[in-house]
Amino acid sequence: MIVSLCILIILASIYIYFFPFIPKRKKHYTYALLLGCPAHNDGTMSSSQIKRCHLAIDTYKKGLYDTLIISGSNVKNEYVEAQVMHDYIQKQIYIPTILEANARNTFENFKFSKEYIQKQDVVILTSQTHAKRACAIARQFFDDYGCVWYKDHKPKHIVREIGSRLIYIKIELLKKVGKY
Template sequence: MILLISVFIILFIVYTIYFPPVPKPKKQYDYAIVLGCPCHSDGSLCSSQIKRCNLAIECFKKGYYKTLVISGGANRNSYVEAIEMNKYIQDRIQIPTLLETKSINTFENMEFTYNMVKDTSVLIITSQTHIRRACVIAKNYFSDYAGIYYPEHRLKHVLREFFARWIHIFTDIKKRLIS
């Protein structure tokens, strides 16, 4: 029992170190990065995409950023997330946008966006379940970043992100041991 509790405590400490609290927005950022997720098979936006787009619109109206980068490629079908999300946003409000259309995961979202905008200030827009991991990855590319999110409590998203975070931790530890 003591061994099990010790293992749990160690895992909790590792998890807390890898995923610190999300930096809150404190100013106007040069860019906001709204992270994509796959469209439905007919090209329509999924509810997560709509929530992210609506949050990006709300943040723009509040003056949180100057230009929006919509990041996401054609992940599970032929519909490019960034293009479809941009259509949704531009139908509602004219926002200056850049489209990053090649990425298929959060690592690529950050890497490919960094290649477009370099080390500028960025506001990351995604879901509550995704924001901590997105910020941890963003920290590798951007020195000035913050995150904002909409509430997300759907069990399938919470479980998917739980496993994605542990995969991130183990991948990072493996990289450190190899180098």
């Protein structure tokens, strides 16, 4: 019993270390970073893409940010995530936008968007399941960031995110010992 409790406390501590609390959101940011996700193989938008686009539109209408950066390459098929999402948003409302079309994963979303954001503040726009890991990566690139998400309780997204978080922890541990 005590050993199990100690193991649980150690695992919880590791988790909190790698995935700290999401910073409190400010009232306004210079940039919003909309994290991409793939379109379907026929080019139609996935439900996650549509939800993220609506999140970008809604937060812009509320005055949360000035300029939207949409990040994502053509990871799963020929359709560039940033372009597909940009086209959808611009049909709904004009938002000043920068497309970052080279990122192939969440780490690269931040790495390549840093060129535009530099030292400015940024709010990350993503799904609820992705927000914690996205913020853990964001803290490596930005001093002043926040996050807004839409609710996402799809089991396949939760399972995929658990795997992604384990991979993230592995990579971060390898970095600490100089093997990555």
